[in-house]
Amino acid sequence: MTKLVLVPVDGSAHARQAIEFAVDWARNHDAKLHLLHVPDLPSASELAFVDRYSIDVSKTTQRLEMIGQDIVAEAMDMVRAKDFTAVEGSVSIGNPAQQITDKAKDLKADLIVMGSRGMGDFKSLLVGSVSHKVMQHAPCTCVVVR
Ligand SMILES: Nc1ncnc2c1ncn2[C@@H]1O[C@H](COP(=O)(O)OP(=O)(O)OP(=O)(O)O)[C@@H](O)[C@H]1O
Ligand SMILES: [Mg+2]
Structure with missing residues (x-):
């Protein structure tokens, strides 16, 4: 059965290194890739100031989601530029480690x-x-590239 590799990406050079590794691994193991970015929402203490500064939280969330889509799109381009097409991507808003673990499940x-x-x-x-x-709570093997 085709394997599935989850690659959490945050737009950093480290995440790009992880993508390189994941593409090579997927090629050798008949696997497909799923790229995930998780925009981190403001903390509860930051949200307590929302009224004072008339911040529209839904607009902030929308913007974070749009930026997240760009981060995933850039990562997808990088994978396709390596002639690997079995790749999907998504954005999940929330706590990054929690969302990554949930997505893996x-x-x-x-x-x-x-x-x-x-x-x-x-x-x-x-x-x-x-x-x-993620290493502590992952439901599967987790490779940390450095
Ligand atoms: N918001 C995120 N969405 C998806 N993946 C992420 C996110 N943040 C980090 N990652 C993944 O986790 C890896 C390690 O990033 P991490 O955030 O743990 O390190 P850091 O930014 O140096 O430290 P910290 O965030 O604790 O200050 C990244 O290379 C990327 O693969
Ligand atoms: Mg970080």
């Missing part, structure tokens, strides 16, 4: 391939907080 993914780091600039940890949490 929904799709019955055989493998998750992600970068060790991402767009965050707090570099004191070995891996970023998203890859750390």
Whole structure:
């Protein structure tokens, strides 16, 4: 049966490295790819200020979703440029680690391939907080590329 590899992408160079690895793996294992971006919503404490600054949360969410679609589209282009066409993509809004884990369960993914780091600039940890949490809760094997 065709295998499914979930590749969470955040537009970072690390995620691009993960895509490279995932395409090679998929080619060798008769697998297809699913690229996922998860726009992170403002935290509850940030949302407490929404009224004070007249922020329209639904518009903010819409914009985050549009940016997310662009991040996925760029990643899809990168995969297709490597002559690999068995690829789909999606955007799920919410907590990144939670959404990635849920998507892996929904799709019955055989493998998750992600970068060790991402767009965050707090570099004191070995891996970023998203890859750390996904490794802990993933329902399948998880490869962290570095
Ligand atoms: N919002 C996201 N949507 C989809 N995938 C993501 C997202 N954020 C991170 N990833 C995936 O996780 C990998 C590691 O990123 P992570 O966010 O854990 O590191 P970081 O940005 O350096 O650290 P932190 O976010 O904790 O400051 C990325 O290369 C990418 O594969
Ligand atoms: Mg990050």
